[in-house]
Amino acid sequence: MTSETKEYRKALLSEIEAVLEHYSVPGSGCPERLCQAIRYNLLGAGKRLRPLLTLLACELCGGERKKALTAAAAVEMVHVYSLIHDDLPAMDNDSLRRGRPTTHVVFDEATAVLTGDALLTLAFELLSGTIKNEKTSLLCCRILSRAAGSRGMVGGQADDTSYPEGFYLSDHISEEEKKIVLADHLAMIHQRKTGALILAALRMGATIAQADFQQIMALDEFGSVFGLAFQITDDILDATADPDLLGKSVGKDEEEGKLTYVSLWGLDKSRQMARDCVNQAIDALRPFDQESPAAKLLIDITNSLCSRKK
Numbered sequence: 001m002t003s004e005t006k007e008y009r010k011a012l013l014s015e016i017e018a019v020l021e022h023y024s025v026p027g028s029g030c031p032e033r034l035c036q037a038i039r040y041n042l043l044g045a046g047k048r049l050r051p052l053l054t055l056l057a058c059e060l061c062g063g064e065r066k067k068a069l070t071a072a073a074a075v076e077m078v079h080v081y082s083l084i085h086d087d088l089p090a091m092d093n094d095s096l097r098r099g100r101p102t103t104h105v106v107f108d109e110a111t112a113v114l115t116g117d118a119l120l121t122l123a124f125e126l127l128s129g130t131i132k133n134e135k136t137s138l139l140c141c142r143i144l145s146r147a148a149g150s151r152g153m154v155g156g157q158a159d160d161t162s163y164p165e166g167f168y169l170s171d172h173i174s175e176e177e178k179k180i181v182l183a184d185h186l187a188m189i190h191q192r193k194t195g196a197l198i199l200a201a202l203r204m205g206a207t208i209a210q211a212d213f214q215q216i217m218a219l220d221e222f223g224s225v226f227g228l229a230f231q232i233t234d235d236i237l238d239a240t241a242d243p244d245l246l247g248k249s250v251g252k253d254e255e256e257g258k259l260t261y262v263s264l265w266g267l268d269k270s271r272q273m274a275r276d277c278v279n280q281a282i283d284a285l286r287p288f289d290q291e292s293p294a295a296k297l298l299i300d301i302t303n304s305l306c307s308r309k310k
């Protein structure tokens, strides 16, 4: 990464932190303990990948990134809510996230559920109350709610948690056919569980920039392979990473017999698939000015997906 790109990334990240800080104090009426739990989750941790995507998509499409800051905060809020709920005993039952104890451990289960609820709803309060152009505001609400809901992230999470019990596979098909069905099911889970929010982050940025059809299509193509590369790497990290570096527990996928890229294709093929997705994603950015700071940073972020350690 060149020093200009590093500086640009630093500037974007500090704008993201500032907007999250600003909206992490919901004001009078929010009980102190809930407010503490919101701030514990929202501030000072996380790679901020999704908000970066929103700001970069906006700039790539010729928009002013300051207009996309609250949408960037909104997508991070939805992401953080999903992590809090995913860590609950009723779901993944994790006690470590982003290198720190999870919300239900630090506070309690009820507070963790309510913190997630508060962040999810705050995201839409922000989108509906801070984006001046009413049509853009409505479109952003629609993009984010659809991506987060039952046909998006929540649906993907439901299929993921109900596997293998809730997944019927006939005994009469060959091993080869079985692999194809499972690969399809896995892709369907991740397109919704992880991919939908990544796509929404990009689409909101593009929408705020009043992007044209060709720009939106290019970003959609980029986002879907970017999301896949991100997820494959997540599966590889669960199988191989150092938990201290990763900031969360590892090895759970295998322990719980989860369907993952690693369980289906093995480590080597998964690494190759992630690299192929990264190349495809970078290729999808062709229509944009490759010399712009936003394109350069987005390409660097995409390239770093395969080598990420956390």
Ligand code: GRG
Binding pocket: 045, 046, 047, 048, 049, 079, 081, 082, 083, 085, 086, 098, 153, 154, 157, 193, 194, 231, 234, 310
């Ligand atoms: C509970 C509705 C609901 C959904 C949960 C996102 C999710 C769905 C579960 C999290 C489990 C998981 C590890 C998913 C894989 C991809 C993912 C979202 C990883 C975490 O995202 P990062 O790496 O996290 O961007 P940071 O902490 O950097 O923000």
